[in-house]
Amino acid sequence: GTVKKIAVLPGDGIGPEIMEEALKVLRKVEDLFGHSFQFTFGMAGGGAVDRVGNPLPEETLSLCKQSDAVLLAAVGGPKWDNNPPELRPEQALLGLRKSLNLYANLRPAVLFEGLENASTLKPEVVKGVDLLVVRELTGGIYFGEKKRERLEDGQQATDTLVYHEREVERIVRRAFEIARGRRKKLTSVDKANILESSRLWRSVVDRVARDYPDVQVEHVLVDNCAMQLIRRPADFDVIVTENMFGDILSDETAMLTGSIGLLPSASLGEGMTGLYEPVHGSAPDIAGQGVANPAAMILSAAMMLRHSFGYEEAATAVEQAVRKVLADGHRTADLAGPGTLAVGTEEFGDLVVEAM
Amino acid sequence: GTVKKIAVLPGDGIGPEIMEEALKVLRKVEDLFGHSFQFTFGMAGGGAVDRVGNPLPEETLSLCKQSDAVLLAAVGGPKWDNNPPELRPEQALLGLRKSLNLYANLRPAVLFEGLENASTLKPEVVKGVDLLVVRELTGGIYFGEKKRERLEDGQQATDTLVYHEREVERIVRRAFEIARGRRKKLTSVDKANILESSRLWRSVVDRVARDYPDVQVEHVLVDNCAMQLIRRPADFDVIVTENMFGDILSDETAMLTGSIGLLPSASLGEGMTGLYEPVHGSAPDIAGQGVANPAAMILSAAMMLRHSFGYEEAATAVEQAVRKVLADGHRTADLAGPGTLAVGTEEFGDLVVEAM
Numbered sequence A, B: 001g002t003v004k005k006i007a008v009l010p011g012d013g014i015g016p017e018i019m020e021e022a023l024k025v026l027r028k029v030e031d032l033f034g035h036s037f038q039f040t041f042g043m044a045g046g047g048a049v050d051r052v053g054n055p056l057p058e059e060t061l062s063l064c065k066q067s068d069a070v071l072l073a074a075v076g077g078p079k080w081d082n083n084p085p086e087l088r089p090e091q092a093l094l095g096l097r098k099s100l101n102l103y104a105n106l107r108p109a110v111l112f113e114g115l116e117n118a119s120t121l122k123p124e125v126v127k128g129v130d131l132l133v134v135r136e137l138t139g140g141i142y143f144g145e146k147k148r149e150r151l152e153d154g155q156q157a158t159d160t161l162v163y164h165e166r167e168v169e170r171i172v173r174r175a176f177e178i179a180r181g182r183r184k185k186l187t188s189v190d191k192a193n194i195l196e197s198s199r200l201w202r203s204v205v206d207r208v209a210r211d212y213p214d215v216q217v218e219h220v221l222v223d224n225c226a227m228q229l230i231r232r233p234a235d236f237d238v239i240v241t242e243n244m245f246g247d248i249l250s251d252e253t254a255m256l257t258g259s260i261g262l263l264p265s266a267s268l269g270e271g272m273t274g275l276y277e278p279v280h281g282s283a284p285d286i287a288g289q290g291v292a293n294p295a296a297m298i299l300s301a302a303m304m305l306r307h308s309f310g311y312e313e314a315a316t317a318v319e320q321a322v323r324k325v326l327a328d329g330h331r332t333a334d335l336a337g338p339g340t341l342a343v344g345t346e347e348f349g350d351l352v353v354e355a356m
């Protein structure tokens, strides 16, 4: 087969450590399945601010554009928290999303075997949780016009939430396609009783729904959804929503199963290209100690195998290996507890490779 | 003492039934504490749309303006869900908030004795939950300019999030005052890494904080807050945030203790006037059956006694009576379970009156 070019952005904090384990797993995939990867490293985030004064250097951006997929570990840290907006690590994320047109953010949340008790929710409530948030990622209030004015009686700040029908339609269609391949239930979340953009959103969902009569659709207001996720999380299948609501709800969702260290994400554009990163952050407090959980990074690599390369068999093998290691009771510090076997970052990666 | 004028808006669904119990309790307050109330009824919500084609008739609005406080039960229902925006029941709420300048929405969430197990969260996680969301209620994206355009290549919708320093300062100051009377911890929630309005918000919080050195302040991003509320709800004391974030987070918060049927809210303006309503909705599915839980409505009346009339003793008496009835095991259908004593709406109200 062809050599797949992967842009590797380890980023800040625990980023480099967990990335190493994901690459170890991908090398095993090369051995086992005859695939070939070419890894090229790039700078992004706080480290890039420190070294070249730009969270997303031109070089990194063009590397990503020329690659078949981007693997990103994590960016950010308190060191850069008070930087002006353009010198903040998360600009790397926002810049990549916009430049690569990665409009569809996929965030699965599933309950892993052996982790029924990791959640702050009752085991009987999280039992069977297997949902996917599909978040619009390149529009809305994130990218609308911003303004700060000094009026006579004080300052005023403005942000603008804009959606074009086209932007709504492509993410909604993607969500319907995905729902069709799952349990065929789609929850569209908006605030149509207040926002004009939500009313447009809802009308597009209703129109596109006609092309997917096999998928059951419901509209839920964002405030109600924030409640229902806690009340009956297992009832949800696919949730589709706009950028800011998706930011909030996908983080809420990530916390439901209590295993945020295990959750991957994919950000996809029109073609096969995509960016893959764990849901968790750069955890600067434990960086360099070899105790970080590399599972979400490894599972992000598995999503890349599936969504950008179409290597379904390899993706499933990686996912099953991670599940097996967890089901066998191996735990990094974040998930450790009575009756579990404590392991470090590297050992967890080795166990996954072995299990494959 | 003076006669306090109360505008009574029973609204839709279970509204009239639960309002009746609150009025029963207030009459008991008159007897026991020598206060005097004058109740004047007004139309609002879906019923008002049906009868006079306006969810907030001019008459109702002027009644509210001339009253010392407004008691509202609940508005809305599926019947009006597809109405155009200006004929929807919730316009009554939005109109009252704006016209009476009720910029501060207070939503307490506490764990009631005897209800440790009502939540979908583990009892040890909700133990000790006692938090208050202070939500800005008359600004932000709710009231900014809205626009729908037909461009050559399709429709585009725009909403605008605007905050003036003054609007931020008054709600933030109020939250600091409230925190000072509680556990002295204030969590300000924003999305300062993305929104200009959040950066203004954060700078105002930091400036006002200097006047409250005894209150401990933290800034938390809205997505992170949505997570932390599930992870460690008992750590929060007062949360202050803008309108839309407050809408989402206060509903999430309401679900934490599993007893949304017990949660009151207050919407306050500059003086003593205020609007008091339960957090739950109009529950049209159980309307007229005499099974609705009147506790949140009764507790909303207690908040009115405290915040609009300064009747602290009476407010506490009502609250303690509700707590006692619950602690004794009496439950309306929404909270019924093994080992509890099932009661209807009216009986619950009677029990509260007795307990006083």
Ligand SMILES: CC(C)[C@H](C(=O)O)[C@@H](O)C(=O)O
Binding pocket: A090, A093, A094, A247, B193, B194, B223
């Ligand atoms: C870091 C931040 C800009 C980003 C976002 O808000 O999109 C993050 O919260 C996420 O969800 O990926």
Ligand SMILES: CC(C)[C@H](C(=O)O)[C@@H](O)C(=O)O
Binding pocket: A193, A194, A223, B090, B093, B094, B247
């Ligand atoms: C009914 C709706 C307009 C309202 C809001 O969004 O403010 C409600 O959700 C609330 O929180 O009071």
